[in-house]
Amino acid sequence: MKCRKCGGSAALELRRHNAAFCSPHFIEFFRKQVAEAVRRHRMFTLDETIMVAVSGGKDSLALWDVLIEEGYRTAGLYLDLGIFDYSKESRAKCEAFAAARGLTLHVERVADAVGAPIPVVQQVTRRPTCSACGLSKRYLMNRAALEHGYAVVATGHNLDDEAATLFGSVMHWQTDALPRQSPALASTHPKLVRRVKPLYRLSELETAAYAFLRGIDYIVEECPFAQGATSIAHKQVLDRLEEASPGAKHNFLFGFLDRARPAFERVENVELHECTSCGQVTTGAVCAFCKLADLVKRRTS
Amino acid sequence: MKVILRNPRREVDVDGKRRVKDLLSELGILPSTVLVIRDNELLTSDAVVGGDDVLEVRPVMSGGGGAGA
Numbered sequence: 098m099k100c101r102k103c104g105g106s107a108a109l110e111l112r113r114h115n116a117a118f119c120s121p122h123f124i125e126f127f128r129k130q131v132a133e134a135v136r137r138h139r140m141f142t143l144d145e146t147i148m149v150a151v152s153g154g155k156d157s158l159a160l161w162d163v164l165i166e167e168g169y170r171t172a173g174l175y176l177d178l179g180i181f182d183y184s185k186e187s188r189a190k191c192e193a194f195a196a197a198r199g200l201t202l203h204v205e206r207v208a209d210a211v212g213a214p215i216p217v218v219q220q221v222t223r224r225p226t227c228s229a230c231g232l233s234k235r236y237l238m239n240r241a242a243l244e245h246g247y248a249v250v251a252t253g254h255n256l257d258d259e260a261a262t263l264f265g266s267v268m269h270w271q272t273d274a275l276p277r278q279s280p281a282l283a284s285t286h287p288k289l290v291r292r293v294k295p296l297y298r299l300s301e302l303e304t305a306a307y308a309f310l311r312g313i314d315y316i317v318e319e320c321p322f323a324q325g326a327t328s329i330a331h332k333q334v335l336d337r338l339e340e341a342s343p344g345a346k347h348n349f350l351f352g353f354l355d356r357a358r359p360a361f362e363r364v365e366n367v368e369l370h371e372c373t374s375c376g377q378v379t380t381g382a383v384c385a386f387c388k389l390a391d392l393v394k395r396r397t398s
Numbered sequence: 399m400k401v402i403l404r405n406p407r408r409e410v411d412v413d414g415k416r417r418v419k420d421l422l423s424e425l426g427i428l429p430s431t432v433l434v435i436r437d438n439e440l441l442t443s444d445a446v447v448g449g450d451d452v453l454e455v456r457p458v459m460s461g462g463g464g465a466g467a
Contacts, residue, residue, distance in 0.1 A: 098442040108440040112430070117442060154460050257459070302430050305458035306440060309433055317456060319405050332459055340428050 109306045112343035120310045127307045130298045131163045138281035140293040141249050146170040148247035148290075150238050151194070151202075153187030153316040155308040156253030158194055160296055162311055164251070165198060172201040174241050174250070176234055179207060179214020180320060187316045194313070205241055207233050211386070212393040219322065221396035222389065226322040229389060236386040240377060242290040254294040257301040260346040261331040263353055268331075275361040279354070286369045286378045300346070301332075399451040401425070415448030425455070432457055 098107040100119035107117035111126075118126055134140065141147050147164060151157040151173045164171050175191045178184050188204070195202035208214040211233055218233075219226040242250045259278070266274040280297040284290060296304055308315050323329060338345040371377070372384035379385070401410050401421070412421065418434050418441050434441045435454040447453060 098444050107442050110442045120440075155458070156460065300430070301458045301460070302433070305433050305456070309435070309440065309456075317404055319457075319460065323460070329459065336428050336431055339430055 108310065109303070111303070113300075113339075113347055115343075123306065124310060127299060127303060128163055128167065130303075131160075131295050132167065134280060134295045134298050135293075138279075138293065140251070140281050140295060141169070141291075143168060143170075145248055146172060148172055148174050148203075148238075148242045148245070148250045150174050150176070150234070150250055150252045151191045152176075152253070153190035154253070155313070155315045155317075156255050156258075156296060156301075156304045158190070158253075158313050158315050159304045159308045159311070160251060160253045161194065162308075162313060164295070165200070172203065172245075172247070174203045174205070174238060176237055177204060177206045177208075178230060178233075180216060180322065183316075183318065183321055186318070190314055190316050203241055203245060205237050207237065210237055210240075211390045213397055215322070217397065218389070218393055222392055224389075225326070227326045227328065230322070232385055232389060236377065236384070238292075239288075239290050243288060247290065248284075249291040249293060251293050251295055253296055253304070255296045255299055255301050255304050256346060256350060257332055257335070258328075259294070259297050260335055260350045261328050263350055264331045264335060265327060272361060272364075275353075276358060276364075279358065288371065288376070288378050289369070297350075399448050399453060402452070402454045404455070405457055412448075415446055417443065418445045418447055419443035421447060421453075422455070427455065431459060 098110055098117045099105065100107050100122050101116040102122040103119060105119040108120045109123050110117040147169055149157065149161045149164060149171050151161055152175070161171060161173060173191060173195050175188055177188055191202055211218060213221070215226065215230050218229050222229060238250050263278060266278065280294045282292045335346050367380055369378050369380060370382065372379045372387055374383050374387040377384055377386070399412055401412055403410065419429055422429050422432070422434070429443050433456045435456060436447065436451055441447065
C-alpha cells in the first residue's frame, strides 16, 4: 500500500478517507485534524495555558504531544484512581512523559476526595464502576483546573469515544445528555472551566497509530473495570458498522453535531447552582459527587 | 510466525504466509480495531507476513469511565 502524498510505503490505511499515509505524512494529517478541531470550535489560543487530563493511555498522551508540538503552553493532570497496579503503571507513564519534556504534572488522588479508591467505591455503591469513575473524574478535573488557575481542560476523547457516547444517549433517548455532548463546552458559570476534546475528529486507530509512531510509551492494558462496560459494547457494535460501511461513525457523530444537536440545545434550559456542600456547580442543591462521597463515607465507616 | 495478542496477553503460532487482513480474519479480529506491528513498524492490511516473523497485534480500544483521559 502506498502513501497518498508521497507514494512511499504506507504505515496506516484510513478506509473512511479512502487513503493511506506513510509515517511522516500520517503525523502531518493527524496534527492538521487537531488544528482544525481547535480552530472550528475556538478551543483555546496560544496565550492560554491548557490543563491536559492524562491517564497514561494512548489518547491523552497523544493529545499532550500534539499540543506541545504545536507550541501550546500545557500542564498535565493525572487522577490517581487507586486501581491496583493499573493505576501505578499509568501514573508512572504520565510522570515519565512529563519529566522527559520538563512539564508540570499535577496529581490528584480520587481516594482523598471521595473517601476511598475506585475499587472500594465499586464495592460499596450500586453504581456501575465506570459511572462513578467518570463522575469523579469530571468533578476533580474542574476542581483542579479552578484551584490551579487554568481556564481550559483538554481531554483525549476521540471519535470512537464520542460516537459510542452518542449511541448510548440515543439508545436511551437521554435528551438531557444530547445537548451537552460537544467537542467544546463553554464555561457557563464562573466555577465551570471550559472543557474541550481536540481529538474528536480522529479515530481510536488513528490516535493509537500516532502514539506508536511518535514513540510515546503508553499503557496498552485496559482498565480492569472496563471489561463488560456498556461503552465497550457500544464501540463493538459501531466497529462492525464501520467495517461494513467505512465512515459510518464519522457520519453518525458529525451529522449529530451539525444537524441534530442544535435542536436539542434550543430546548435545554438548565439552571446552575453552587453545591451547598462543596461549592462546585450543580443543577440541584447537593452535587452528584458529594452524594457519592457521602454514600462512600457512610458505608465504609 | 509468532503472533502476540494482548488483553489478555497470549501467543499463537501460525504456519504459512498470508496477508495481514487474512491473518486477522482467521483470528476473528476486525482490522480497524488493532495495530499490527513487526520489527517496530506498522503493517497495512495488504502486507505479507509469515516465516520467522514476530507480530504484535495491539488492540486500540479503550473504554469505560476512563475513556478520553
